[in-house]
Amino acid sequence: MTETTVNGELRVLATDTALDLILEIQRDHPDILFHQSGGCCDGSSPMCYPANEFMIGHSDVKLGEIGGVPVYISASQFEAWKHTQLIIDVVPGRGGMFSLDNGREKRFLTRSRLFGGGEACAVPDVKVRAI
DSSP states (O other): OBOOEETTEESEEEEHHHHHHHHHHHHHOSSEEEEEOOOSSSTTOEEEEEGGGSOOOTTOEEEEEETTEEEEEOHHHHHHHTTEEEEEEEEESOOOTTSTTTTTTEEEEEEEEETTSOOSOSSTTOOEEOO
16 A cells, blocks of 8 residues: 555655665665564664565555665554654664664654644754655
8 A cells, every 4th residue: 555645644764864874875776665664673763774675564655765775564553654744854863773873873763743733843943754
């Protein structure tokens, strides 16, 4: 299933910093994807995997693409977050154990905002690009 917009607004966006980290990872792993984690170990981090090493489930929902990279979420997580726009950002720290951002001393982080809320982003000084 693909659910990429709500009332013309993209379901998933990325900050410039996230797009830069995606390009850095793609130098080592050209074909990647994101899966919005709902697991216990990595909380709700967006996990970045080599596309050929992660099997998309029949109930996973494609939220869209950032920097040409597909972003998925499980159907149960989608139900909980369907009213929010996800903004993939980067902060200092270690990535999820199996995520490709691990070991780079910066990690992906999901921020969110309610659709129709009028706010530009959950973090005032973060530039967001819809690519």
